[in-house]
Amino acid sequence: xxxxxxxxxxxxxxxxxSAQPLPDPTRPPASLTTPAGDAAAPHSVEPQLQSVLIARHxxxxxxxVIDGQTVRLGEQFRGARVAQMTQNEVVLVKGRERRVLRLxxxxxxxxxxxxxx
Numbered sequence: 001x002x003x004x005x006x007x008x009x010x011x012x013x014x015x016x017x018s019a020q021p022l023p024d025p026t027r028p029p030a031s032l033t034t035p036a037g038d039a040a041a042p043h044s045v046e047p048q049l050q051s052v053l054i055a056r057h058x059x060x061x062x063x064x065v066i067d068g069q070t071v072r073l074g075e076q077f078r079g080a081r082v083a084q085m086t087q088n089e090v091v092l093v094k095g096r097e098r099r100v101l102r103l104x105x106x107x108x109x110x111x112x113x114x115x116x117x
Contacts, residue, residue, distance in 0.1 A: 046101075047066050047067050047077070047078070047092075047099075047101060048066065048067055048101075049064060049065075049066055049089075049090050049101035049102060049103050050065040050066065050067070050068070050103075051064065051065040051103075052064045052065075052085055052086070052087060052088065052089075052090065052103060054085060054086075054087060062085040064082065064085055064090045066090065066101065073085050077092060079094055080092035080093060080094035080097075080099065081093050081094070083098075087103075088103045088104060089101065089102050089103065
């Protein structure tokens with residue numbers, strides 16, 4: 001009886017050891033938690049739009065959070081001016097370069113399987 005119990009315990013321990021942890025959705029981006037100048041730090045080419053807050057009344061505040069940094073309409077983010085904000089997008093302009101950050105990035109449409117008659 002104890003041999004079965006030991007075998008079950010070993011099987012459960014092996015299963016737990018091979019399980020992969022799920023990423024924490026509340027954890028800040030790695031770029032915020034890695035010290036500046038760290039060579040091992042991952043460098044994000046595309047800034048991540050995390051939140052957009054637009055006041056309901058005309059002339060109200062427009063605020064966005066990009067890579068953990070709060071910016072207002074007209075302010076600078078990494079050398080680019082925050083030119084436009086909508087509920088789902090922020091437009092950054094730097095010289096002639098225009099970059100649109102989306103809160104919900106577009107995903108490719110799912111491919112249809114060939115239907116047989």
